[in-house]
Amino acid sequence: MQPSYPHWETVPTRWKDNDVYGHMNNAVHYSIMDTVINTWLIREGGLDIHDGDTIGLCVESRCNYHAATAFPESLAVGLRVGKLGGSSVRYEVGIHRQDRETVVAEGHFVHVFVDRETRRPRPISGRLRDSLAALLVEPG
Structure with missing residues (x-):
């Protein structure tokens, strides 16, 4: 049974994504997820990535490859929390x-939201929290 994803996005591959073996390079999968x-x-x-007080730092990532x-x-690309x-x-x-239907790769990212200047963790709140809660899928 396929896992459910509340959000889907179509991402085209690019000419430069292919490696010398004729398939998409593994690093590109991470770029697509990000x-x-x-x-x-x-x-x-x-999230204001240029001027906001809060930024998300990736502290963990993983990808399992299933098909070329x-x-x-x-x-x-399906996304859930x-x-x-x-x-x-x-x-x-x-x-x-x-x-x-065909899973090419599955992965995860963990973001910690921090103060842009101090790099200390900040609570996820407001619109940001609501948007993430909309993607939350209960385990099981």
Whole structure:
């Protein structure tokens, strides 16, 4: 059974994503996950990445690869929150073929939200918290 994702985004691969072996380089999977997460944070959470007092720092990431993909394929990327803490969040990301059936890769990122200047943890609140709660999927 496929895991559920409250948010889906289509991400096209690019010519430069292919490596010398003719498939998408493993580092690109991380870039796709990071892009989908931060697009959500900016659009839905109101995160001001340029001038805001709060920023998200990635403290953990992981990716498991299941199938090869290559340019010029577009990918369906599912996003959910597996755990929402006081100042941290664990995103779970599924990279699929466009039909959302074949899983290309699955990964997670953990962000800790901190004060831009002091780098000390800050509580996730307001619009940011609401946007992350909308992605929360209960375990089990």
